[in-house]
Structure formats: structure tokens, C-alpha cells
Amino acid sequence: MSISYWQDQAGAKTKTCDVAIVGGGVTGLSVAYWLKREDPSLNVLLLEKGGSLGAGATGRNAGFITCGSVEHFNRLYERWGEERALDIWRFSEKNLDLLREHIIQDDSELEFDDHGTFSLASTDEEFHELKKTSELMQKLDIAVEVLHEQDILKRLDARNFVGGIKYLKDASIHPLKLLKKMAARTDVVIVPDAEVFSIESINGGGTRLRTQNFNVESTIAVLTLNGYSAALNPYFRDKIYPTRGQIMVTEPVAPFMEGPCYANFVLDYFRQLEDGRVLIGGFRQLERATEVGYSDHITDTIQAALYDFLQKHLPKLENRKVTHRWAGVMGFSADGQPLVGSLPEEPSVYFAGGFTGHGLGLAFHSAKVLVDLINGRDIPSFVSARRF
Ligand SMILES: Cc1cc2nc3c(=O)[nH]c(=O)nc-3n(C[C@H](O)[C@H](O)[C@H](O)COP(=O)(O)OP(=O)(O)OC[C@H]3O[C@@H](n4cnc5c(N)ncnc54)[C@H](O)[C@@H]3O)c2cc1C
Known part of the structure; x- marks a missing residue:
């Protein structure tokens, strides 16, 4: 102005x-x-x-x-x-x-x-990298734990993940x-x-x-x-780039997740809130060219991807209603x-x-x-x- x-x-x-x-x-x-x-x-x-x-x-x-x-x-x-x-x-x-x-x-x-957050891999390639990461972190005395597919099903009720780690x-x-x-x-x-x-x-x-x-x-x-x-x-x-992020929140369901999670190389994330709602955000990678600038409007492509992710990975969210959708502006450095x-x-x-x-x-x-x-x-x- x-x-x-x-x-x-x-x-x-x-x-x-x-x-x-x-x-x-x-x-x-x-x-x-x-x-x-x-x-x-x-x-x-x-x-x-x-x-x-x-x-x-x-x-x-x-x-x-x-x-x-x-x-x-x-x-x-x-x-x-x-x-x-x-x-x-x-x-x-x-x-x-x-x-x-x-x-x-x-x-x-x-x-x-x-009580920690999780990073989950849906491909063997990412799980391999996560295991390498955890070895490195343990060597440096950083608290981390490796999880396999069955642990993820049991502790997060999340499917279609091959493994992950927990940052304690x-x-x-x-x-x-x-x-x-x-x-x-x-x-x-x-x-x-x-x-x-x-x-x-x-x-x-x-x-x-x-x-x-x-x-x-x-x-x-x-x-x-x-x-x-x-x-x-x-x-x-040329130092701080305005970058948009989008989120959606569902209606509440009974508690089922041990803690908040990242997926897909930290690009996507989801957590269950205290009132049982599930928040999910990310998928900026789908519209990288347009997810920039100062506007906080949401887009159909990313909102649809967030919903599809819930349907694919979290059975407890099958066909649940979405109650909130929004976007915000982050500042990315080089x-x-x-x-x-x-x-x-x-x-x-x-x-x-x-x-x-x-x-x-x-x-x-x-x-x-x-x-x-x-x-x-x-x-x-x-x-x-x-x-x-
Ligand atoms: C969708 C999304 C998800 C995110 N998830 C996480 C997360 O889980 N964990 C995490 O650590 N970070 C997350 N972030 C990033 C995090 O929100 C930001 O890094 C953090 O809030 C930055 O805080 P800030 O005070 O520096 O900036 P802001 O909170 O953006 O504050 C800047 C303020 O300046 C005001 N302002 C702008 N221009 C002017 C002006 N000319 N005059 C006066 N006021 C002005 C704005 O209105 C705003 O209130 C996320 C961001 C988004 C958008």
C-alpha cells in the first residue's frame, strides 16, 4: 500500500x-x-x-x-x-x-x-532413507525410534505406509x-x-x-x-519467498492416533486434535508454480488431494465430513x-x-x-x- x-x-x-x-x-x-x-x-x-x-x-x-x-x-x-x-x-x-x-x-x-511426532513412508525408497536418518540420529544421540508397517497400523491406525520413524x-x-x-x-x-x-x-x-x-x-x-x-x-x-500452505479439518471421530504425523518427505502432515477432529495439510507440490504470493485462497486440486489422502490412509476417516478449509502464507528462505x-x-x-x-x-x-x-x-x- x-x-x-x-x-x-x-x-x-x-x-x-x-x-x-x-x-x-x-x-x-x-x-x-x-x-x-x-x-x-x-x-x-x-x-x-x-x-x-x-x-x-x-x-x-x-x-x-x-x-x-x-x-x-x-x-x-x-x-x-x-x-x-x-x-x-x-x-x-x-x-x-x-x-x-x-x-x-x-x-x-x-x-x-x-510425546513426539512421526514421519511415515509410503514407498520403500523413503523408508530406506528414514532408516538411514535414524541410524545417523542415534549415533548423534538424538532420540528417535523406527516403526514398521504393523506398528503404524497398531499405533496410528494408518494403512498404506511401509514404515516410518518417530521423533521422540x-x-x-x-x-x-x-x-x-x-x-x-x-x-x-x-x-x-x-x-x-x-x-x-x-x-x-x-x-x-x-x-x-x-x-x-x-x-x-x-x-x-x-x-x-x-x-x-x-x-x-531474494531472501524470503511468500509460499502458500493449505489445510482441511474433518468432523470429530473417536481418538485413534498416538501422535501427529508427517508423510511424503515432510511435505504432507496430519494430526488428530483434542476434540477428535483430524487436521491435514500439504500437497503444495501439486501446484508449486501457483502456491506462491500473498493470497490465502484455497484451490480445488489441493483440497481434493488432502481428502483423497485421508481416504487412502486413514480408515477411520472414510466418508467423514470436512468442516474447515483454509490457507496461509509462509516465508521460505533459500x-x-x-x-x-x-x-x-x-x-x-x-x-x-x-x-x-x-x-x-x-x-x-x-x-x-x-x-x-x-x-x-x-x-x-x-x-x-x-x-x-
Ligand atoms: C498452512 C500452514 C501450516 C503450517 N504449519 C506449521 C506447523 O505445523 N508448524 C510450524 O512450526 N509452522 C507451521 N507453519 C508456519 C508457521 O505458521 C510460521 O512459520 C509462523 O507462524 C511465522 O510466524 P510469524 O510471526 O513470523 O509470521 P506471521 O504469523 O505470518 O505474522 C506476520 C504478521 O504480520 C502481519 N502483517 C503483514 N504485513 C504487515 C504490515 N505491512 N503491517 C503490519 N502488519 C503486517 C500479518 O497480518 C501477520 O499477522 C504453517 C504455515 C501455514 C500457512
């Missing part, structure tokens, strides 16, 4: 604060949490384009809190080498530990379950309840319906953000826009790892994003690292935006 000369003449009011955060998802709230924890006297304002928190991917995701990244661990290992692959894994494990300690605690309202430390949650709990634990002023459309440096220091109705002047600004980053600032155009940094042209504007479909597993820790950067401390090179 831009503003016309006529609108500008109307004379927007100016709010001032120490830190202005743009984006009311899990990253924005996490940054606010860590900033306030370090310095409770900071005046922090959070601007969100939507009418409430979680209007973006955080209110639209599947709720998996997964360790690692978007690919099986053996691929991470081959791409980055042993030391770096382990660092990346431990970074996301720490994310879960931090979430547990600081936000989740013993709150049963969040529908938090940390993964978790799942109600993502919007998690976000609201973060907001409740953070002393931050949240301004909804406030779309920021420009960022300017102020002569003499600081940053001015413009919205339709008011401007914000702050010592520093933090962009936590993930998939929407490039729509606000061109710096992100190497699958998050980006934490500041804008080269405007060093008082910081950012974190590029979670590549894994923000619940990465954002809380990434936000902590961003606050380290703001306060002049070193950050791990694999999350630093300077690597691009």
Missing part, C-alpha cells in the same frame, strides 16, 4: 516508543517477550495489519512444534556437515525447551502434547492459544488494523513507520512479517534456515523471518537471538542474514 499526497495532507498523528514491532504473529510476540524480559522499562508498541493477533500464518498453521528443518535429518547432514546439522537441530530443540519454560509451563489449556522430542499445540498466552505474559501495547506501508530513517537517528491513520517514531523498529516481508521492503525479495539481522541501509531496522514452514519450532529462539543482536551480542552464523 502507498499513501497519496491528499491523504498525507490530512496530517497523521505521531506515536512514539522505544521499539516498534511490525507483525502480530508468534515472532512479533516472541521479540516483545524477550525485549521486555531483558529491559522491563522499554516502551514497546506492536503494529498488526489484521483485526487481531494471529491474522497471518500463526493463526493458520497446523500446530506442529518440530525439531530440525523441512527435510529429513540425513539431508540436513549432507548439506551442512555434522557439526552444523547438529547445531541446527539443537537450536530447534532449545526453542521447545524455552517455550516450555517461559510460556507453556503447565498450562493444560494450550492443548500441548510433547517433537510436540504439537493449539497455535493461536499459544500466541494469546504469549501476549498475556508480555507487557506490550498491541495496535490492530495498523498496516505499516513505509519505513523511513529519521535525521539524527531512529525510524518512522507510516500507517494509514498515524505514524510511529521509535529508536528501533523490528519487522516480524515472515511471508509478508518482501511486500514491505524489497531487501527481502536454504531453509531462518534469517535474523538488520537492514543494511537502515541498521536501526531489525528483522526475523524465513522460517520455511517451521515457525513454531524456530521463532521463539530466533527472537531471543534477535534480541542478542539488538543488544550487541554475537549470534549463530546459520541464522544470521549476513550469510546471504
Whole structure:
């Protein structure tokens, strides 16, 4: 969005604060949490384009809190080498530990379950890779278990899978309840319906953000826009790619699954929710060319594929009604790892994003690292935006 000369003449009011955060998802709230924890006297304002928190991917995701990244661990290992692959894994494990300690605690309202997630193979080729992955992980002391077809039938009531592995430390949650709990634990002023459309440096220091109705002047600004980053600032155009993901949810059935599952090389995923409904998402691979951009509309092809998957693999879902369908915008980075940094042209504007479909597993820790950067401390090179 831009503003016309006529609108500008109307004379927007100016709010001032120490830190202005743009984006009311899990990253924005996490940054606010860590900033306030370090310095409770900071005046922090959070601007969100939507009418409430979680209007973006955080209110639209599947709720998996997964360790690692978007690919099986053996691929991470081959791409980055042993030391770096382990660092990346431990970074996301720490994310879960931090979430547990600081936000989740013993709150049963969040529908938090940390009994692991499964990765299931429907081909021998993928099962072979999963077995290789599990050997590697066990060697590095990462908790994982191999499952055969019969185990999958018994523990997940899922058919047409030849084998799989269970990541014993993964978790799942109600993502919007998690976000609201973060907001409740953070002393931050949240301004909804406030779309920021420009960022300017102020002569003499600081940053001015413009919205339709008011401007914000702050010592520093933090962009936590993930998939929407490039729509606000061109710096992100070749770094964080807006990528759509689609989901469907069925009517409730009696509990039958031991835990949430991934399938097809982590591209597709399904879980049974606390009320018995089954959520399934993925199949972006069917429309790769069009599952990009900022629109959150759903498509017939992917929604049909999600339903067919349920019919093929989960007998308990045979002919069950679908009650909800939606889409959301994720931010994919070129190497699958998050980006934490500041804008080269405007060093008082910081950012974190590029979670590549894994923000619940990465954002809380990434936000902590961003606050380290703001306060002049070193950050791990694999999350630093300077690597691009
Ligand atoms: C279908 C789907 C399934 C997913 N499943 C999982 C999963 O199971 N596990 C997992 O870890 N991750 C999952 N993800 C990814 C995860 O949701 C994201 O990584 C995470 O939510 C990113 O959080 P964020 O706060 O960085 O971005 P967002 O939650 O997208 O927040 C950005 C916010 O910025 C606001 N905004 C945009 N532009 C402006 C502007 N100009 N001014 C002000 N505000 C603005 C948006 O309205 C939005 O609320 C999934 C995503 C989708 C779409």
C-alpha cells in the first residue's frame, strides 16, 4: 500500500516508543517477550495489519512444534556437515525447551502434547532413507525410534505406509492459544488494523513507520512479517519467498492416533486434535508454480488431494465430513534456515523471518537471538542474514 499526497495532507498523528514491532504473529510476540524480559522499562508498541493477533500464518498453521528443518535429518547432514546439522537441530530443540519454560509451563489449556511426532513412508525408497536418518540420529544421540508397517497400523491406525520413524522430542499445540498466552505474559501495547506501508530513517537517528491513520517514531523498529516481508521492503525479495500452505479439518471421530504425523518427505502432515477432529495439510507440490504470493485462497486440486489422502490412509476417516478449509502464507528462505539481522541501509531496522514452514519450532529462539543482536551480542552464523 502507498499513501497519496491528499491523504498525507490530512496530517497523521505521531506515536512514539522505544521499539516498534511490525507483525502480530508468534515472532512479533516472541521479540516483545524477550525485549521486555531483558529491559522491563522499554516502551514497546506492536503494529498488526489484521483485526487481531494471529491474522497471518500463526493463526493458520497446523500446530506442529518440530525439531530440525523441512527435510529429513540425513539431508540436513549432507548439506551442512555434522557439526552444523547438529547445531541446527539443537537450536530447534532449545526453542521447545524455552517455550516450555517461559510460556507453556503447565498450562493444560494450550492443548500441548510433547510425546513426539512421526514421519511415515509410503514407498520403500523413503523408508530406506528414514532408516538411514535414524541410524545417523542415534549415533548423534538424538532420540528417535523406527516403526514398521504393523506398528503404524497398531499405533496410528494408518494403512498404506511401509514404515516410518518417530521423533521422540517433537510436540504439537493449539497455535493461536499459544500466541494469546504469549501476549498475556508480555507487557506490550498491541495496535490492530495498523498496516505499516513505509519505513523511513529519521535525521539524527531512529525510524518512522507510516500507517494509514498515524505514524510511529521509535529508536528501533523490528519487522516480524515472515511471508509478508518482501511486500514491505524489497531487501527481502531474494531472501524470503511468500509460499502458500493449505489445510482441511474433518468432523470429530473417536481418538485413534498416538501422535501427529508427517508423510511424503515432510511435505504432507496430519494430526488428530483434542476434540477428535483430524487436521491435514500439504500437497503444495501439486501446484508449486501457483502456491506462491500473498493470497490465502484455497484451490480445488489441493483440497481434493488432502481428502483423497485421508481416504487412502486413514480408515477411520472414510466418508467423514470436512468442516474447515483454509490457507496461509509462509516465508521460505533459500536454504531453509531462518534469517535474523538488520537492514543494511537502515541498521536501526531489525528483522526475523524465513522460517520455511517451521515457525513454531524456530521463532521463539530466533527472537531471543534477535534480541542478542539488538543488544550487541554475537549470534549463530546459520541464522544470521549476513550469510546471504
Ligand atoms: C498452512 C500452514 C501450516 C503450517 N504449519 C506449521 C506447523 O505445523 N508448524 C510450524 O512450526 N509452522 C507451521 N507453519 C508456519 C508457521 O505458521 C510460521 O512459520 C509462523 O507462524 C511465522 O510466524 P510469524 O510471526 O513470523 O509470521 P506471521 O504469523 O505470518 O505474522 C506476520 C504478521 O504480520 C502481519 N502483517 C503483514 N504485513 C504487515 C504490515 N505491512 N503491517 C503490519 N502488519 C503486517 C500479518 O497480518 C501477520 O499477522 C504453517 C504455515 C501455514 C500457512
